[in-house]
Amino acid sequence: MLLADLPEGPFARLAALLNGTEPGKPPITLAVGDPSGVVPDFVKEALAREAASFGNYPMISGTREWREAAAAWVAARFDLPSERIDPEKHVLPLNGTRDGLFSVLFPIVPRSKQGARPIVAMPNPFYQVYAAAALASGAEPLYVPALAANGFLPDYAGLPPEILARVAAVYVCSPSNPEGAVADRAYWDGLFELADRHDFIVLADECYADIWFDAPPACALTARLAQSGGFSRLLSFHSLSKRSGLPGLRSGMVAGCADLIARFRAFRNVAGPQVPTPILAASAACWRDEAHVEAGRLAYQEKMAAAQAILGNRMKRPGGGFFLWLDVGNGADFALRAWREQGVRLLPGAYMGRESLPGKTQSNPGFSYVRVALVSDLSTIMTALERLKEILG
Ligand SMILES: Cc1ncc(COP(=O)(O)O)c(C=O)c1O
Structure with a gap:
């Protein structure tokens, strides 16, 4: 395989999957793991102090x-x-x-x-x-x-x-x-x-x-x-x-x-x-x-606890990080359904993986999963997870 043959990135593939499908509810994205942290004052001060360099x-x-x-x-x-x-x-x-x-x-x-x-x-x-x-x-x-x-x-x-x-x-x-x-x-x-x-x-x-x-x-x-x-x-x-x-x-x-x-x-x-x-x-x-890191960690812990309260045994809490990795049978089908019925944008796990057997989509170890990023504010995450619960069964 050559560099030029690399598949498109996961988010381009997700955009193609959802293209032409209207979200069933006001859209919420849990697809991208963008931490959206608060910029501490000491960061702004350091940038200003060193700007002459x-x-x-x-x-x-x-x-x-x-x-x-x-x-x-x-x-x-x-x-x-x-x-x-x-x-x-x-x-x-x-x-x-x-x-x-x-x-x-x-x-x-x-x-x-x-x-x-x-x-x-x-x-x-x-x-x-x-x-x-x-x-x-x-x-x-x-x-x-x-x-x-x-x-x-x-x-x-x-x-x-x-x-x-x-x-x-x-x-x-x-x-x-x-x-x-x-x-x-x-x-x-x-x-x-x-x-x-x-x-x-x-x-x-x-x-x-x-x-x-x-x-x-x-x-x-x-x-x-x-x-x-x-x-x-x-x-x-x-x-x-x-x-x-x-x-x-x-x-x-x-x-x-x-x-x-x-x-x-x-x-x-x-x-x-x-x-x-x-x-x-x-x-x-x-x-x-460490103070800003602890504050960030506490916020993620709160989001993970909220997810557990809403999804119960439909999820397993990860050891670390801010993603849920949900086994939904067919990740791409589920992501399309979550968008069409609930307006929730999720990343099919397969888009981060490769097929072990060429042409056999199910041999991709990410096939049956969706990745759910818990990075938005707590109430947005809770709204999105309540909606997902409806289709997770
Ligand atoms: C596993 C992993 N490694 C590395 C990175 C890259 O991080 P950075 O923003 O520092 O380039 C990411 C970003 O999403 C990631 O998920």
Whole structure:
């Protein structure tokens, strides 16, 4: 498959599905996971304070202030000794996490592995940039089903040895989009053992790490340090779009193995977009402050509790993130019906996945699901879920 053959994005496909169908009630969208957070005053102040720096090129590795704030957050959030996270070696700013998840493969995917085209494995369904990155880097994307039977996490250990030998990197999303699955310590430990045995890199997309319900999820950096005494073969990605509810800021970071960070930094110095200095100042303030994150988390917890009260056993509460992953039999049919009868816009799960057997739509692990984003205000969400309840039966 070529990059040019990538399917259209999920929202373009949704627009095509609903095109020509009138909403049965005043429309509400629960399709897009746009956090729509309140912009804290300290963000506006930092942007204004640093505005004069638009006259200069920013540095690819960010400002010292940003590096120190980011490294301090990584150490505190993942319970790591602060001396193990060196601001100069272990963190790098990104223009939104998607930028990093895409470009990271260019400097790390080899031309061949075991004499064959390298493989980049990813969960299926998945955040669509992983496949684009794999193809753009010359690797073969491998879509590994994330099924209910294995806790909605890809079973990479179950891949045949001759495939594992060709794997150069794997993406793992935890808490996952779309299912909200959380990788526990045993999952991470097993994955790192596999990575060491087959010499591949783990790209942990942990953008939703700060949105949880009972307890903070186990995270990749903590597990890797405990297991091996370092961060080799691991890069972990984080996002202020989710943590702070500020997707318009376009700010994220990558943290992990010093050698991989150095290679990524060198590549970005030639080909990467720098993060503007005012954005770095605002981002540093976001990484330092937990109060706005706790307020956001409480709001998501309230929305999830409301969803449980309305939908009962029609839903399962996810481990983290802000999506419901509802099994409705046929996700595309249900999304069309939800729009036609109830005016509620939902994303068919299949649009985030790929068919395991070409031409067999039901072999797409997202086929029977819809993804429901709980990001609007509480009363809008409650109205939409009451309407969905009518057709969920
Ligand atoms: C799983 C996952 N990873 C990464 C991103 C990208 O986040 P950012 O806004 O930081 O680019 C998203 C955004 O929706 C996401 O769902």
